[in-house]
Amino acid sequence: MRRAAIYCRISQDRAGAGLGVARQEADCRALVERRGWQVADVYPDNDVSAYSGSPRPAWQRLLSDIEAGTVDAIVCWHVDRLTRSPRELEDVIDLADRRGIELATVTGEIDLGTPTGRLIARMLGAAARHEAEHKAERQKRQRRQSAEAGNVSGGGMRPYGYADDRITIIGEEAEVIREAARRVLAGESLTSVCRDFEKRDIRTPAGRHWLPTTLRRLLASARISGRREHTPRSSFQTTRPLLGEIVADAVWPAIITPVDSDRLRALLNDPARDYRRQAATGRTYLLSGILRCGKCGHRMNGRPRSGVPRYVCPNVPGSGSCGGVATNAHHTNIHIRDMLLTALDSPALAQRIRHDSGDDDNLAELVRADEELLEELAEAWAAREITRKEWMAARAPIDLRLNNNRAALASLSRTSPLITFIGTMQQMLTRWDAMNTSQQRAIVAATVHRITVAPAKPRWDPDRFTIDWIA
Template identity: 35%
Template sequence: MTLKGKRAAIYSRISKDRDGRALGVGRQEGACRELARSLEYEVTHALVDNDISASFATSKRRPGYDELVSLIEAGEVDAVIVWDTDRLHRRPLELEHYIAACGVDGGIPTHTVNAGDLDLATSSGRMLARIKGSVAAGESEKMSERIRAQKQDARVNGRALGGPVPIGWIKGSKPGTFKPDPEVAPVLAEATARIARGQSLTSVSQWIADQGVRGRRRNYSSPKEGPQRATWDELGPIMSTSTVKGLLVRPANVGLQEHNGRAYKGRYPAIVDAEDYATARAALQTKRGGPAGSGRRKHMLSGVAFCWCGEAMVGVNPQQYACRVQRRQAGRVQTGHAYRRTAPLDKYVRTVVAEFLDRADVDQQVTAEARKRTTRSARDKAREQLGELEERKRTLVRLFAAGTIGEAQLVDGTTDLDHQIRAAEVTLRAAGGNRTVSRIMRAKSPGQAFLDAPVDQQRTVIGELFRVDIEQGDGVGGRRFRTELIHITPKGGEDR
């Protein structure tokens, strides 16, 4: 039997609930209800904060506790019942707020299952509460120190720290071991290589989405081998560019982990080439925006191909190029200006340019204008310097992979070398051959490197090395694509 006016609120909390079944807070609530019956209280509220810490190390709000304080301040409860005082507080500041809410004179009492009662209406009771609060805070700090020491030891020795398995790995056959995810790891490796080759983060993020790799939902469990494995389409939404950037710059990708500026052997095996990783990481951390020449144009020949009238061709829609001054009137194309379908024109120009770049004498033609403005020795010296600087970048990567240098040293060193590389390329750029052209021309197969490059870089190469002119045509042949009306002229060379 309960007495009128004896209303109690039960508060239960547990810091970690690994299986999500709330068994710990359930046991606390059951014991508190038994105490409420023995004290003849009517339980009007049962408030729970499951899987939420109360230590000073967390910034999470405790909704159940906040509601409890609101009920006390509103005078809707006459007592509070908890398992122990440390379920309420582990921070002295919160305790002082709680004391003020409960009131000093004739205040609301707090009953505990394990630690007796807190009489906050007397100075002795408040002192006892503060002592217990200080002890709880001290225990919380000691626990945090032990956890930090445990994690530091795990970092140094490459052991698992717990938590979900990151995207790119799956659990191994033995506990605490991991191996590359056969579906996702190759995608991340190729994405890193694409960034290292100069592609924009936006285009690489879209490519990752096209491969079917998705982010994770909150209730996601680590992927495992076998027929029951969940597909990535079931796990979450398409990842944003910022999420993709975070994935690609993780030291874990090359088998390392970092703490306080130092590199340690990682707990996950490497899934990305070390040189690609260093180049991509430096690019993503030092550059703002997309690569040079990306602009806003989506068509390969916009602004670099020309109508027979002399004006530039632009992409008016995904299917068609048209002269910039061309206007459509009553469904007819204005005479004197060219227009072409996008797909066949792009394919033809790509083929011609790739064949030209693979010719043995192309390097001399590309640098012909440079010889007019700079000496051969200066150009050769710049190329030799470029080779040395690139070798120094590779050395930095090897040192980083070996743990000799940290991330900060890698980024600073790579940034400094990139500045020197850009300075050395000024000589070559004077020929109209910018950094993109220089990189493609240094490839084993310049033609294939051109075909593999993103659209914005292909546009740069065509604009730097060729003049593309398009005749309007005489109407003969209908919609058939006629290569004889497309004139691709290497700058300083003959029409193709």
């Protein structure tokens, strides 16, 4: 009996056969059964950027299983799910020749053993590639055109200051925006404005308290000055940049003047200001919050004295902190780095980290597959293919599994920054120096629970530091 590998791929090119991975798998399983084969394994890849060349772990696993001889056939939904480029298709054809692999697709029979079958596969692959490229180009153009027309855009939460139609101004909120703009332009910090808003119980559209980051985005958005901003998708990966390009006057009215908006945008996007802001809140301090006061146990924060960066037990009335311990930040950072790298240099710890993180990829795949499944269910409900009751019933077990897997993934992800970090002492030192503070913090957080700092002695004393390692 032929052992069939089911290969599924989620991608953004939802044209035509853009199906969720669950649907692809179900259809493929049915095909395997019709053929009288047996399922060897399912290989799901999440590949949101169809032709970007991002890695496909399941695909790599499939190729190595074929080489190892544990798979005799590949089943997929359509040829365009299987390969992303003509070169990859040639790899498959080559494998079919050498290993006698059969290929079956839900959308039609393709015999890679014959010249005609190969021609068809190549044509289908080329057509899919053309369509995806064409579609990406079209979408980019549409977003740009819509932005230039000053149209209302976006789903989700309404923007602060405007009603759900995204056009009508909410007077009370508009006043808050004008006040915040005035205060920040006058030199007040975002943190200070947010603190005041919290006291007055002024909240975001989502009902949360204002954070400096959310207030910064609000004040820097061209929207509140009645202008339309466009940020090309290609210009960012995960975090949307603060400023886009202002492309048009919008259809909605302004709350602040374009002049004030331009000043705010320049001010809030100034990297020097950013640095000062972070320094003030201790974010540039590698170990703030990780160090604990040896007298009272309170978290220590970064705070300079006479321009010298230090970690201190904060003396905040009512917080239970004693204010009695401080240490030089620079020396402490170097000392802790050395302790950390020495510990990570031990083969036993490195071994444990590799072992712990082994299931990372697999879990991430499961989570993504379930998210896709939920999305499909929602789509099915929206298209009235299922009732609301059926939708809810189907969701429950997926939600449960998803939550469990997410929790497991979160606990594994804690050690994952270490995977690419550990190496020889010299390698780790080089990597460490190339990292920014937040990346270094991730390494520290993956390695230690906390570091207790004993009260000061007259000289620099490394024995003041007691490290509580993550087992």
